[in-house]
Amino acid sequence: MTYKPKSEFLHEMQTRGFLSDCTDLEGLDEALLNGVVPAYIGFDATADSLHVGSLIQIMMLRWLQKTGHKPITLMGGGTTKIGDPSGKDESRPQLTGEKINENIAGIRKVFDKYLTFGDGPTDAVQPNNAEWLDGLNYIEFLRDYGRHFTINRMLTFDSVKLRLEREQPLTFLEFNYMLLQAYDFAELNRRYGCVLQMGGSDQWGNIVNGIDLTRRVNQNTVFGLTTPLLTKADGSKMGKSASGAIWLNEDRLSPYEFWQFWRNTLDADVGKFLKLFTELPVAECERLGALKGAEINEAKIILANEVTTLAHGADAAAAAEATAREVFEKGGVGDDLPTVTLDPADLSDSGISIVQLFVKSGLAKSGKEAKRLIAEGGAKLDDKTVSDAGMMIPRDAVAATLKLSAGKKRHALVKLG
């Protein structure tokens, strides 16, 4: 019963598990067969990097380009000034234009790893919706676009309904978010001939709005496609780790830690993640994901290497793997471990306390936590369990690089700056 797409892009998306919903799978398939399809995904500019939560979208754009189409990474510079009510119970903070531009530059660094930007027909482009939203004239907007939206319909959207049911305030400002997002699609359709918007399944309502609006104001048929909401096999949310979000930008998260995140994938997720986040052939992903027992660890290493190669390059992936082997298999030290450089001013004449060392390295959030670690026997200095919470590290000992460990997995190197 399921439609079997003929286009390379949709075929790949379907077999790899990217597809959740599509407004018109057959129609889109045909469009993809008939020529270059420009397609966009919107990203908000609330942070200066993207995290793994967006990786599925990024991979989708990469496949799009790989299969001969044009990716558009729309930056929500204008809409970020408002905040998206979708799935949020509280309004997002509003950012200044300056901060938003910084964020956009940071995000671009991530995209540069996955996509080729330029002026060619299938080169990616990165417009910013502030380009058309900032200069919008209120009266004109109401006249030309406001007439196409009914309040009745807008009230049926989950993002709105939820807020109203809980009697949480939904300001007019936020309420307008969906109009602007719909307007984006119409505008991209005009500027780039964009005929497809993709996004997470939570964006379905916004996407459909954009399609309707584009049809009404531009008389063009356009499509929408959503990806499934990603959760891990144990039901928890994807993309969080002990230290926080898994950023794709290396100045936010080192390639080694990024690699570790994938290395620690749950068994049950390996096959799925290989298909979504690597470019290995589907059959290979399935074979690796089906490995049993300790063998699946090899698959996890492949997963980590592949994903890290895409995000940070082959060298970074190899270095991360080498460090991991050194640390986990030989109990040694690898160059790639997170390294903290101590300011000589942090040391007193008698050196620095072991507790402070843990706090400075980021392995413990507070002195209390460091002491707890020590009391629980989870703290190690150069692979020797630390038992004395009052221990001082003398100056000359810090001159050499020290290896700190919190538990079996979290390690850091400390050296004197």
Added chain:
RNA sequence: GGGGGGGUGGCAGAGUGGUCAAAUGCAACGGACUGUAACUCCGUCCGGGAAACCGUACACUGGUUCGAAUCCAGUCCCCCCCA
């Protein structure tokens, strides 16, 4: 506009004058087991201190009391019902 209920640790949610740094669950962290898994089990989980101990904390401000998360007054916010 009127009436009622409520704001407690990352979240959920007990606690109604001392024994409360605050039950319990979830999340998180450490340990055992293992495959750098999962499951299970044990432990920890505000901050400072080697420790004794100290400091902050139960929306906010002030008050009553030897003593307040708990009582009183005011302020802000949220929820429910009626108009």
